[in-house]
Amino acid sequence: MEQIKCLKCGAIDRYYTELKANNNVARCSECDAFIKNIPYNEPTFYFGKYKGKKVSEVEDMDYLKWVLAKTKQSASMRKAIQEQIDSFEFLAK
Numbered sequence: 001m002e003q004i005k006c007l008k009c010g011a012i013d014r015y016y017t018e019l020k021a022n023n024n025v026a027r028c029s030e031c032d033a034f035i036k037n038i039p040y041n042e043p044t045f046y047f048g049k050y051k052g053k054k055v056s057e058v059e060d061m062d063y064l065k066w067v068l069a070k071t072k073q074s075a076s077m078r079k080a081i082q083e084q085i086d087s088f089e090f091l092a093k
Helices: 061-070 075-092
Strands: 015-020 023-028 034-039
Touching (some): 015 034, 061 075
Antiparallel strands (some): 023 034
């Protein structure tokens, strides 16, 4: 993973992000200086009956579980799907 360094104080990987428009803005935790924009794209299905839908918009629990079990997805997509499943299971309790 790429190191993120503050040009103002020199801190390495000491930052927090804020969502601004379509970017995560990285700001230094030490001096609060702007470091850089980090592109942000919310995980979106690129196939199937929910093609083009964001994972957070899909409420079909059986489909989400099927995608995790039967398809290959990137780590970020798998994480987003699992978080969506977990949120429904939490609400069901």
